[in-house]
Amino acid sequence: MKLSTYNFLTSMAIKGVKVGFPLKLTINKKEEVESEFNPTFIERLLPKLDWAAIYGAAQVAELADDIPPTQPENIGENELLLQKLHHLLFEIDVLEGQLECPETGRIFPITDGIPNMLLNEDEV
Amino acid sequence: MARRPEHSAPPEIFYNDDEAKKYSTNTRIIEIQVEMAERALELLALPDDDESRLILDIGCGSGLSGSVLEDSDHMWIGIDISKSMLDIAVEREVAGDVILGDMGEGMPFKPGTFDGAISISALQWLCNADKSYHNPHKRLLKFFTTLFSCLTRTARAVFQFYPENSDQIEMVTSQAMKAGFYGGLVVDYPNSAKAKKYYLVLMTGGAAELPKALGSPEEERRVNYIKKRDACREARGKAPKKSRDWILAKKERRRRQGLETRPDTKYTARKRSGRF
Numbered sequence: 018m019k020l021s022t023y024n025f026l027t028s029m030a031i032k033g034v035k036v037g038f039p040l041k042l043t044i045n046k047k048e049e050v051e052s053e054f055n056p057t058f059i060e061r062l063l064p065k066l067d068w069a070a071i072y073g074a075a076q077v078a079e080l081a082d083d084i085p086p087t088q089p090e091n092i093g094e095n096e097l098l099l100q101k102l103h104h105l106l107f108e109i110d111v112l113e114g115q116l117e118c119p120e121t122g123r124i125f126p127i128t129d130g131i132p133n134m135l136l137n138e139d140e141v
Numbered sequence: 142m143a144r145r146p147e148h149s150a151p152p153e154i155f156y157n158d159d160e161a162k163k164y165s166t167n168t169r170i171i172e173i174q175v176e177m178a179e180r181a182l183e184l185l186a187l188p189d190d191d192e193s194r195l196i197l198d199i200g201c202g203s204g205l206s207g208s209v210l211e212d213s214d215h216m217w218i219g220i221d222i223s224k225s226m227l228d229i230a231v232e233r234e235v236a237g238d239v240i241l242g243d244m245g246e247g248m249p250f251k252p253g254t255f256d257g258a259i260s261i262s263a264l265q266w267l268c269n270a271d272k273s274y275h276n277p278h279k280r281l282l283k284f285f286t287t288l289f290s291c292l293t294r295t296a297r298a299v300f301q302f303y304p305e306n307s308d309q310i311e312m313v314t315s316q317a318m319k320a321g322f323y324g325g326l327v328v329d330y331p332n333s334a335k336a337k338k339y340y341l342v343l344m345t346g347g348a349a350e351l352p353k354a355l356g357s358p359e360e361e362r363r364v365n366y367i368k369k370r371d372a373c374r375e376a377r378g379k380a381p382k383k384s385r386d387w388i389l390a391k392k393e394r395r396r397r398q399g400l401e402t403r404p405d406t407k408y409t410a411r412k413r414s415g416r417f
Contacts, residue, residue, distance in 0.1 A: 022218055022238040025254045030247035030287065038251060052236075058193040058216065065195075065254060131227050134220075134242040134249045138274050141246055 039070035178206035200263025245280030285320030
């Protein structure tokens, strides 16, 4: 799972959960992959990013030095930051780990890079 | 008619390792899946500006439809209930991320995430109650409401699916409308048993005209009648009497007979003015 996907995932599907975001990320094993840098796509993605969640993920992925804690203005003109964002969002592949619902504490395991969001009968 | 896979087992069990392997080796399955994904992408009607968009692939399986999205330079995230299929997707190193999840439990995404959604041969699975606590109507509604919220307000969602009967079509479309979607069904090649394909085209931002189906009956009928009329005219073979064509043909015949005939000019068969 790439961290861009992590930015979109919620546990809202669980019964009684209001927001379910951001999920608490734990990384046991990760891998760096290569992906083509597309600045316009990242720029279009910016309004959809939750900066606090991204910063949290960067801390877990040990890349917190690259990302400022609060969202700076005019990111579009800051090519270097865009590249760092691209690296964080699209080139870090979480292979093993888990996601934890902030409201219920329900754990969603990540195995072989696939997060398991399946719920049990009593959670639907 | 062949037995429907939905009747044999729930999707997470039906698509086991053996079945999943077919989707990476069987060229016929691959060809059909890719063709349907291409049509679905066309029906999505994304703005034609060469920009990458974020697309959700529901029931992505081994990522065959995802490769079609990749070819058009779109980013995608896939969701499927079969671990075996997703393992194949990871093995194939598809560019999109895949998530293990059940459509009927809702889409686990933030509001306004995706610029569009496609789904190939997945929706019919939702019409069955595979577990004792499943209620197809409720699961469909939950699916469509959560999908509606995770799409942007100009997005479309296109589902290719195999409805079993008209009741299923009615059930699916009514739940989609209840969730706030506009749109309807596009049936490609309705007169062919094999090529016939159902596409449910759903729109979030107000009612718009549905795209044209391929091989629709109106189109064919129009073409047929034009052909028929032309054929009738040809069969009669003669131009209307006193017309220029008729006179030219008559003069040509006289010439062939060796009779004295005035040459053809721009005045031939021209109407006299009213003064005469």
